Amino acid sequence: MVMSFSDQVKNEAARIKVENKCCGWAQLAALIKVNGSLEIVRKRLALKMVSQHAAVARQTYQLLKERFNLLTKIMVRRNMYLNKDNYYIIKLPPQKGIKELLMNCGLIENDYRLNYRIKDSLVTNKCCKQAYLRGSFLGGGSVNNPESSYHLEIRVHKQDYAQQLAELAINSFGLDFGIRRKNSDSLLYLKNAEEIVKVLNIIGAHNSLLDFENTRVVKEVRNQVNRIVNCETANLNKTIEAAREQIGNIKLIEMIKGLDSLSPSLQEIAELRLENPYASFKELGELLEPTLSKSGVNHRLRRINKLADRLRDERNLSS
Numbered sequence: 001m002v003m004s005f006s007d008q009v010k011n012e013a014a015r016i017k018v019e020n021k022c023c024g025w026a027q028l029a030a031l032i033k034v035n036g037s038l039e040i041v042r043k044r045l046a047l048k049m050v051s052q053h054a055a056v057a058r059q060t061y062q063l064l065k066e067r068f069n070l071l072t073k074i075m076v077r078r079n080m081y082l083n084k085d086n087y088y089i090i091k092l093p094p095q096k097g098i099k100e101l102l103m104n105c106g107l108i109e110n111d112y113r114l115n116y117r118i119k120d121s122l123v124t125n126k127c128c129k130q131a132y133l134r135g136s137f138l139g140g141g142s143v144n145n146p147e148s149s150y151h152l153e154i155r156v157h158k159q160d161y162a163q164q165l166a167e168l169a170i171n172s173f174g175l176d177f178g179i180r181r182k183n184s185d186s187l188l189y190l191k192n193a194e195e196i197v198k199v200l201n202i203i204g205a206h207n208s209l210l211d212f213e214n215t216r217v218v219k220e221v222r223n224q225v226n227r228i229v230n231c232e233t234a235n236l237n238k239t240i241e242a243a244r245e246q247i248g249n250i251k252l253i254e255m256i257k258g259l260d261s262l263s264p265s266l267q268e269i270a271e272l273r274l275e276n277p278y279a280s281f282k283e284l285g286e287l288l289e290p291t292l293s294k295s296g297v298n299h300r301l302r303r304i305n306k307l308a309d310r311l312r313d314e315r316n317l318s319s
Contacts, residue, residue: 006144006145009137009200010055013137013138018131020127023130026128026129027134028063028068029119030132030133031139032049032105032107033107033136034140034157036049038108045112047091047101048090049089049091050087050090053138073091074089075088106122118164129168129173130204133203137154138203140156146193146212146216154177154188155186157184159186161186162179169188175190178191193212193216196212197213243278243279245305250308254270265300266303272284281297282297
């Protein structure tokens with residue numbers, strides 16, 4: 001199966017080794033905030049997380065078990081609907097230390113009240129802010145293949161949290177996320193290619209960033225070529241249509257009065273146009289002796305058009 005660009009980005013970002021403990025807390029907090037759910041098992045707190053991505057599940061497991069020494073279970077299940085891919089369930093059963101984990105991640109207060117805001121101490125340093133944004137994307141993010149359209153989004157559950165995450169992004173990294181509601185969730189989204197590139201750089205998906213940029217360059221060059229071709233085609237169609245009108249007018253004058261009734265300069269350009277029906281003004285001017293500018297050719301042909309219009313009006317009046 002071909003991996004989507006969004007999966008490629010997540011696989012790359014999830015394989016980044018989180019060195020600092022403060023960054024580990026920040027990234028884990030964002031992952032749990034976006035993708036976790038609290039459970040009550042035998043009147044005690046437990047935590048469950050679900051991910052469609054093996055690399056994300058693996059990193060979450062490593063942060064919980066290896067970095068913070070918490071009893072963690074990971075299970076693989078097969079989706080029976082849609083694409084039938086595997087999905088991964090990470091569980092923290094009730095245990096000593098789970099309350100401390102949830103408080104450190106800013107998910108609950110000491111009295112067990114839920115907290116829907118970003119804990120300030122988690123995002124003090126720039127590296128921690130990057131880790132938090134990476135965790136948010138790994139937990140609920142997606143990004144379109146740039147071949148189709150420029151769109152990155154992060155899905156979260158609470159509107160207030162979405163607003164605070166957007167403020168963190170704009171104040172720390174200059175990322176201007178839009179926010180919209182979708183069903184019961186909130187979506188933070190970007191549609192600007194430059195800002196999406198910035199996100200890929202912040203979360204450490206550098207290979208994906210290069211792929212994105214390469215695709216974008218090819219796409220924009222192709223679009224530019226198409227615009228030029230379309231513009232030239234439109235100009236060519238206008239030139240052909242104008243030439244047809246001029247030839248029709250010249251033939252009308254020839255039929256009613258004869259071309260020798262024209263002044264020498266107009267007769268010359270009229271005969272040249274009949275001989276070269278689809279030549280541009282520039283090409284017609286270069287065929288004259290002496291040569292004439294485009295505006296000069298245009299001026300003579302407009303005089304012929306006006307004369308033909310006058311002849312039509314006279315015929316209509318006499319009929």
